[in-house]
Amino acid sequence: MFILKNTKSAISNHKYVAAGLLFAFSATIALQNASAATAGTSPDCKPMQALQKQQFQAADTSASENNTIWMVDGVKGGAPAIGTITNSGLYTAPANMDESVNVTISAVSVADETEIANFRICNAAYSRTGTIHYVATTGADSNSGSYSAPWRSIQHAVDQAQAGDTITVRGGIYNETVTFNKSGSAESGFITLTRYAGEKPIIDGSGLITEPYGMRGLISLNSASYIRIKGFEIRNYKSGTEFIAIGVLAQGTGKYIEIRDNVIHGIEANNLPTNGNANALGIAIYGQQPVPIQNVIVDGNELYNLKTGTSESLTIGGNVDGWQVTNNLVHDNNFIGIDATGYYGNNRADYNRARNGWIAQNKVTNLSVQGNQALTFMASAIGIYVDGGQNITVERNVTDANDGGIWLLSENPGKLTDYVTVRNNLIRFNRNAGILAGGYDATQSGGAAHISITNNTLYQNNNRDIAGINSGEFQLGHNVSNINFSNNILFAGAKGYAITSFIPSVPDTVKLASNLYYTTSGSSYTRWFWNNTNYYNDSTSPNNFNTFTAISGDTGSIIGNPAFINASASDFRLAAGSPGRNNGQFTATTGFPATGIKDFAMNPRITGTLIDRGAYEHVE
Numbered sequence: 001m002f003i004l005k006n007t008k009s010a011i012s013n014h015k016y017v018a019a020g021l022l023f024a025f026s027a028t029i030a031l032q033n034a035s036a037a038t039a040g041t042s043p044d045c046k047p048m049q050a051l052q053k054q055q056f057q058a059a060d061t062s063a064s065e066n067n068t069i070w071m072v073d074g075v076k077g078g079a080p081a082i083g084t085i086t087n088s089g090l091y092t093a094p095a096n097m098d099e100s101v102n103v104t105i106s107a108v109s110v111a112d113e114t115e116i117a118n119f120r121i122c123n124a125a126y127s128r129t130g131t132i133h134y135v136a137t138t139g140a141d142s143n144s145g146s147y148s149a150p151w152r153s154i155q156h157a158v159d160q161a162q163a164g165d166t167i168t169v170r171g172g173i174y175n176e177t178v179t180f181n182k183s184g185s186a187e188s189g190f191i192t193l194t195r196y197a198g199e200k201p202i203i204d205g206s207g208l209i210t211e212p213y214g215m216r217g218l219i220s221l222n223s224a225s226y227i228r229i230k231g232f233e234i235r236n237y238k239s240g241t242e243f244i245a246i247g248v249l250a251q252g253t254g255k256y257i258e259i260r261d262n263v264i265h266g267i268e269a270n271n272l273p274t275n276g277n278a279n280a281l282g283i284a285i286y287g288q289q290p291v292p293i294q295n296v297i298v299d300g301n302e303l304y305n306l307k308t309g310t311s312e313s314l315t316i317g318g319n320v321d322g323w324q325v326t327n328n329l330v331h332d333n334n335f336i337g338i339d340a341t342g343y344y345g346n347n348r349a350d351y352n353r354a355r356n357g358w359i360a361q362n363k364v365t366n367l368s369v370q371g372n373q374a375l376t377f378m379a380s381a382i383g384i385y386v387d388g389g390q391n392i393t394v395e396r397n398v399t400d401a402n403d404g405g406i407w408l409l410s411e412n413p414g415k416l417t418d419y420v421t422v423r424n425n426l427i428r429f430n431r432n433a434g435i436l437a438g439g440y441d442a443t444q445s446g447g448a449a450h451i452s453i454t455n456n457t458l459y460q461n462n463n464r465d466i467a468g469i470n471s472g473e474f475q476l477g478h479n480v481s482n483i484n485f486s487n488n489i490l491f492a493g494a495k496g497y498a499i500t501s502f503i504p505s506v507p508d509t510v511k512l513a514s515n516l517y518y519t520t521s522g523s524s525y526t527r528w529f530w531n532n533t534n535y536y537n538d539s540t541s542p543n544n545f546n547t548f549t550a551i552s553g554d555t556g557s558i559i560g561n562p563a564f565i566n567a568s569a570s571d572f573r574l575a576a577g578s579p580g581r582n583n584g585q586f587t588a589t590t591g592f593p594a595t596g597i598k599d600f601a602m603n604p605r606i607t608g609t610l611i612d613r614g615a616y617e618h619v620e
Contacts (some may be wrong), residue, residue, distance in 0.1 A: 045102060045122040048093040051186055056089035056105060056119070068116075069108040074597035074605075075393050076421070078103075079324040079358040080256075080295040083123060095226070095256045095295065096126040096189045106592070113591020128189055130164025133157050134196075137172035154178045154193070154203070163226065164188035171199030177208055178219045183254070184226025190256070193219075195231035205237030205245070205267075212241045217249030221257060223289070224250070228258040238268040242276040244311075245269065247303075251286040253319075255294040259283060263302045269309030269374060278309030278374035282333075287319030292351065296323035306333040309374035312385070313367075316354040317341040324358040330365075334372040335381050337364040337402065342388025343412040355390040359397065367402040368431075380404045380432055386417045388446070394422045396600050396615075405434040405461060409477060410446030416479075418449045421593065424600045424615045425456045426572060432470065434461035434490075438477025438503070447479025454486050454594045455584070455605070457572050457615040460493035460520065469529055472500035476510065484594070486513040487584040489562050489614035492527075493520050499552075500529040512554035514585035516562055516613045523559045528552070556585060562614065573601075573616045580613035 048054060056070065070085040072078030078085045082103045085091045094101055101123040109116050132147075135157045139150035150170065151157050155178050157167045163185040184191040195201050205218050218237050221227055229248060239245040247264040250257050269280035282303035287293040296316070303313045313333045316323055318341070330337040342353025367381035383399030386392055388410040399405040405427040408417045427434040435453055439445030458473040473490040476483070476499075490498040498517045517537075519525045526537040528548045535541075535548035537559055545559060563578035565571045574580050586595065586606065599605050600615035612618055 045120040047122045047124055049124055050093060050096050050126045052093045054091045054121070056085070056091060056107070067110045069110055069113070069593055071106045071108060071593070073103050074106070074592065075358050076593055077356055077391065080297045080322060081299065081324060081326070083121070084295075084322060091121070093121070093123045095186070097123060098125060100125045106597070108592050112587075113589070113593055115592055126189065128164060128166065130162065130166060130189060132166045132168055133161060134168050134170065136170035137174070158182075158191075158193070161191050162188070163191060166192040166194065168194060168196050169201040169232070170196045171201055173202045173204050175204050175206060175208070177205070177216060178203065180221045180224040180227055183224050186226070190226045190228045190258070192228040192230065194228070200233055202233040202235060204235055208237065209239050209241070209243050209245060211243050213243055215244035215246065215249070217246040217284070219248045221250040221254065223252030223254050224257070225254040226256045228260065229262065230258070230260040232262045234262055234264045235266040237280075238266070238270060239278075239280060240270045242271055242278070245280040246284050247282045249284050249286070250293060250296070251284075251288055253287065253289040253291045253293055257285070257293070257295070258297040258299070259301065260297065261300040265303070265305045268307040269311070270307065271309070272373060273376050279311040280306065280308045281311045281313065281315055282306050282308075283314045285316045285320055285323065287317070287321075289319065290351070292319040292321040294320075294322045296320060297326075298328065299324070299326045300328065302329045304330070304332045307372070308333060308335045309372070310335065312336040312339040315339045315341060316357060317344065318347075318354070319351050320354045322356045323354070324360070325362065326358065326360045328362045330362065330367070332366045333381070335367070335369060335375075335379070336385050337367050337381070337383045338362060339385045339387060340389035340392055342390070343410065343415045344388075348412070348415070353388050353390055355392070357389065357392040359384060359392065359394045361396045363398040363400070364402060365398070365400040369403060382407045383430065386420055387411055388415055389417055389420065391419045392421070394420065395424050395596055396598070396602075397425045399425070399427050399430060401429045403430065404432045404436065405430040405458070407433070407436040408448045408451055409437065409439045410448070411439075412446050413444060415446040416449050417446075418451070420448075420450075421452045421454070422456065423452070423454045423594065423596050424598070424605070426459075426600060426615050427456060427461060428459035429463060430461040431464040432462060433475035434458040434473045436471070436475045436477060437483055438480040440477060442478045442503075445478065447477065448483070449481045451483045452594045453484065453488065454590055455488065455596075455599070455611070455613070455615060457489045457491075457600075459491045459567065459572065462495055462497060463493050469497055469500055470495065472497035472529065474499045476501035476503065476506060478503050481507050481509045483510045484513075484589055485511065486515065486590050487595070487611065487613045489516045489580055491518050491520075491562060496521060496525045496527040498526055498528055501531070502529070505531055506552070508553065511589070512552055512557060513590070514556040514583070514613065515554070516580045517557065517559045518561050523561070526559055572614065574612060574614065574618050581618055582607070582610040582612060584611040584613045586611045
């Protein structure tokens with residue numbers, strides 16, 4: 001029996017039955033405003049305030065931490081926008097949310113990865129009490145900052161703002177950089193920088209870079225906390241030197257940072273290789289201190305027409321602990337899209353890595369290194385890249401027509417990307433591997449370990465027009481261990497390669513199970529490359545599918561047309577009669593932490609006790 005306790009004295013006791021187990025809930029709920037009182041529409045949904053803590057605890061505390069996986073809405077450990085939960089079951093509600101957020105806390109058995117109980121929480125919207133300031137192109141910094149007497153510069157408004165205040169910026173072009181050297185607070189709330197409703201403020205960086213070296217954002221947060229940036233167009237910040245231009249930058253340390261609903265374009269690194277490095281980024285979160293940046297939300301932004309040189313469109317890098325990159329649209333840029341990095345700079349410490357993150361429901365498309373003058377080496381514009389990150393869930397994303405889909409490795413020798421779950425993603429038309437796990441060289445790069453790749457749909461990747469194998473729908477690299485690849489659909493294109501591995505010997509800790517293989521040329525053209533040997537699904541070669549499954553240990557995988565409803569219209573649901581329906585693997589190594597509780601379309605991932613293969617679960 002799980003007992004839900006609260007560290008405060010209890011004023012109410014409720015009982016809740018879920019999955020056949022009895023919950024006892026003891027909580028102190030301080031109903032401070034009307035939204036909190038009405039947040040839960042169900043008597044089983046318990047309201048909580050911003051940053052309130054709630055302990056979920058097993059009767060045997062030590063057994064709970066060792067034998068239970070705690071998830072929020074299917075995300076192990078939760079995320080800033082839905083609340084976080086520790087390994088011991090301590091849940092912390094989101095901070096100062098604009099809208100109420102209803103979530104499900106799940107307790108999952110370590111032994112078989114099945115849900116043993118769940119509980120619903122309704123997190124209340126936050127009512128701000130701070131001052132609203134106004135900025136307009138017709139204003140003056142000598143004004144009061146009121147609606148009728150707005151300030152002129154955004155920076156002046158930031159300098160005047162206090163915790164809990166909102167800076168509302170009217171439409172127009174603001175040719176300035178904005179720097180936060182101050183913070184909001186848990187008690188008073190965020191300092192919010194946002195647009196005036198129905199208008200479009202533009203922060204334009206034209207002519208603002210004059211230095212040969214350095215780094216700055218059009219909006220910069222320097223060790224700032226409780227800051228929200230929302231609703232701006234951020235553009236035209238271009239460097240012709242080694243100066244690093246960034247649309248929005250958070251650096252140093254800090255916590256509770258939100259970057260939401262911005263449109264960022266025209267951020268460019270135009271320095272030539274003969275003159276030094278060239279780097280630019282749309283959004284960068286850089287944890288540079290021993291104390292991490294924590295609780296970061298990057299949500300709902302569009303980043304396009306970026307020339308990032310050897311950098312990325314959106315990066316979470318260094319000592320950043322607890323973050324999410326969700327619902328962003330990243331497209332038509334000339335290098336990597338979304339990147340979670342570790343071990344760069346001069347710091348190889350284990351804490352210097354992006355960790356405990358959630359990359360979900362993003363669309364990353366049309367990234368290519370073609371024409372990128374900064375690259376003097378072979379490289380790929382990868383859609384989603386985890387390079388040295390740890391404890392990250394990557395789910396329900398689309399990576400479409402990039403140089404690479406979702407890649408997992410560490411470029412730093414002796415280091416790993418590890419404990420990453422990749423599930424319920426749609427990965428298609430990428431020129432190299434759809435999913436790659438492992439380093440590019442045995443000694444010159446690191447690798448990947450403890451990786452779960454489950455219930456993804458990979459479609460016609462590896463379509464680069466060059467001779468030879470090139471890659472595959474799924475490719476294994478060097479320095480890999482404990483890789484589980486199951487319940488995926490791999491629909492290969494003209495080259496026919498479902499899985500490739502160019503390393504001499506694949507470790508026996510790489511597990512393949514219950515995948516569905518097919519190609520545009522039919523089942524007989526399906527191929528695998530494993531331990532330096534080609535395998536073919538035809539009757540003429542001794543190296544056939546049966547031989548491949550025997551040598552690779554692949555169990556439960558099949559070859560057949562997945563019968564997508566309409567792939568040409570991007571409808572990758574499985575039609576009635578599909579061989580991928582109701583026969584995926586749901587076991588001790590492929591339970592809820594691996595599959596998630598929602599499929600690509602946000603439908604339940606499990607129907608009864610059955611699961612489909614691929615990113616979609618069919619709905620009767």
